[in-house]
Amino acid sequence: MSSRAGPQREYNIAVLGSGGVGKSALTAQFVQGIFIERYDPTIEDTYRKTIDVDGRQVMLEIMDTAGTEQFTSIREMYMRYAQGFLLVFSITSPSSLAELAELREQIVHMKQHEPNIPIVLVGNKADLEDDRRVTRARAFQVSQQWGNIPYYETSARRRLNVNEVFVDVCRQILRKDMSVRKDQPSRRPKRGEGRRRRDRDKERGSRCVIL
Numbered sequence: 001m002s003s004r005a006g007p008q009r010e011y012n013i014a015v016l017g018s019g020g021v022g023k024s025a026l027t028a029q030f031v032q033g034i035f036i037e038r039y040d041p042t043i044e045d046t047y048r049k050t051i052d053v054d055g056r057q058v059m060l061e062i063m064d065t066a067g068t069e070q071f072t073s074i075r076e077m078y079m080r081y082a083q084g085f086l087l088v089f090s091i092t093s094p095s096s097l098a099e100l101a102e103l104r105e106q107i108v109h110m111k112q113h114e115p116n117i118p119i120v121l122v123g124n125k126a127d128l129e130d131d132r133r134v135t136r137a138r139a140f141q142v143s144q145q146w147g148n149i150p151y152y153e154t155s156a157r158r159r160l161n162v163n164e165v166f167v168d169v170c171r172q173i174l175r176k177d178m179s180v181r182k183d184q185p186s187r188r189p190k191r192g193e194g195r196r197r198r199d200r201d202k203e204r205g206s207r208c209v210i211l
C-alpha cells in the first residue's frame, strides 16, 4: 500500500509488565477506545492499528503479553520479535516497577547488537493518586538510569496519555528505521552484478527461514 507519504510501515510493539498493572486496559483503550473494568489475566493477544505519526502512516502490531510467570516462553518470543517496548508498572505498586528491571535486562541482552532500543517507561493507574506508592521522582530516576528513556504517567481508565505512549515508542522506531535507511543508501547494481548474484543464489539453492 502506498500513500503520498510513502509506503506504509509496519512495526511490532510489545507491552510488558507484571500481572494486573493495566497492560490490557492500556492496549484496549488505545486500539478500541474502551476501558476494561474486570481483571481477566491475559495469555497473549495481538492487536493491529494504523496511526499517523508526523504525517507517516504506520501499522502497529501490538502484543499484549502475559504478566504471569507461566507464560514466559511466549513472552520471550514476542520480545525477540518486537521493535519497540512499553514497560508498564502501576504507580500503586513499587514491586511492579522493581520487576521491570529484569524484563528490561532481558530486552537489552536479546538485542545486544542494537543501539537505542525504542522503550517507554509507563506508570499506569495515575487516576489512583490517593493510592500512589511510587513517586514521579523515583520513576523518573529509573528512566534516567535506563538510558534516559521517556517516562509517562497514564490512566487507561481516564484515557490519559494513552495515545502518547504508543506514539512516542512508534516515533522512536521510525527515527531509528530512517537513520538505518540513510546509512544504507540504495545502490544501483553494477553491470552484470544482477546476473552474478542470480547465479550465486542458484548455486546456494533457495533459502527458507523457519520461525
Ligand SMILES: Nc1nc2c(ncn2[C@@H]2O[C@H](COP(=O)(O)OP(=O)(O)OP(=O)(O)O)[C@@H](O)[C@H]2O)c(=O)[nH]1
Residues within 6 Å of the ligand: 017, 018, 019, 020, 021, 022, 023, 024, 025, 026, 036, 037, 038, 039, 040, 041, 042, 043, 065, 066, 067, 068, 124, 125, 126, 127, 128, 154, 155, 156, 157, 158
Ligand atoms: N483505576 C485504574 N484501574 C486500572 C487502570 N488500568 C487497568 N486497571 C484495572 O486493573 C486491573 C488489571 O488490568 P489489566 O489491564 O487486566 O492488567 P494486565 O497488566 O493486562 O494484567 P495481566 O493480563 O495479568 O498481565 C483491571 O481490573 C483494570 O480495570 C487504570 O488506569 N486505572
